[in-house]
Amino acid sequence: MNRLKLPSHLNRRQAIQLLGMSSIGYLLNSCSSEFTAKVGDLTEPLNQSFGELLVKPQLLIPEFAKSAIDPKALLLNSYDGTPEIVGGAFLKENRDKYRLTIDGEVKFPMELNLNALKQLPQTSIIMQHVCVEGWAAIVQWGGVRLRDLAKMVQPKDSARYVLFQSADKYTESWDLASALHPQTILADRMNGEILPDDNGAPLRLATPIKLGYKLSKWVTKVSFVSQIPKGGKGYWEEQGYEWFGGI
């Protein structure tokens, strides 16, 4: 008794049902990448609204303990290796040649060298750096708040996005709210030391509220804009990663 009783043969309806169920996986697997992209186009606006809703300038993400810092967990990712910035790997003697350009729809566009950046209020944050690939690392970043730089250049009311250009031609674009979040910084220090070349020296983006691919290394230019230019969403975003990338 209670033996599993299966029919010796399937009738048409059952066969169709079984076929339907077992083929779901195969069907989905053979879906074209266009269909996959459509799923993204269809649902990403909802996900983006959800992400934007969560970003509040007055809500700070709690920091981690210093003992939680795990330098080995931070993997090195770049799409084209470490760039040769300002002629040759970014050696200490080249640091005075570096300039950070801030322009776009701002009242006072500027070019700043590292000494000028050092005059600004310094901050640091111990945060979880979350990569889109699924790994995460707790890192301490130190530098200046992007919002302090914005106060200097004074973006016009029309500015809604911020574009970042890097020495390796990597590009990024952000919503203004996330860029002006008090925990978004342009970092020149990592785990208390001067920022290593491979991690984006002399200046890189850091924030606890965005995925790692939004955190450009080797930043050379920050532009406040009213619209993201066509093809300028960002290196990975143009290939299919979501634009907002909030976490």
Place this chain on the structure above:
Amino acid sequence: MNNKQTKKSPPVPPQTNFVKILHGLIIISLFIMIGSGLQIYNATPVFGGKDGLPFPKWMTLGGWLAGGRNWHFGTMWVFAFTLLIYGIYIFLTQRWKRKFVSGQDLKALKVGQNPKRRIYAWHRIIYTGIIPVLIMAIVSGLAMYKPAQFHWLSWLFIDWQTLRTIHFLTVPISLLFVFVHIIIGIRAGGLRLTRSMFQP
């Protein structure tokens, strides 16, 4: 063994079309979540990191990481809201009082002599037991989707690796459940019971 007993049809619980639709949506969205989830897994395997073993391509959905994320973060709304609507439904219709595992089932297993009743008790235990697993999949997923904004939720899962491991474990548990649920369902009510959940 006993012809009389096997011929006697067990009562087939009537399913409402509403429940059949929710059940179907959960099956479809669960498999999309698993396929796309394994695609995301492969970008950095939970076990072994970058050196870990990836899942074979035929098990994954989306073609590459961004495609997998499209499916995963698109379907999560269907998956989560189907479960939420189902939760509200069983609450409003009071189904939770009679359709899920109860002390009666445990009693049937402990002292019951009726083998049909015992199988039915197991059937109810199993399909009740999957609900917390699916909820755990959503909660741990949310903690990983917005680890900064929902830091209080991520904090409950100790650290990133533990969080990823728990989220991943809901996959083999769900698959094992699907398998056992089909088998025990057939044993408890024959294919008539299975059909009652799929046929309009």
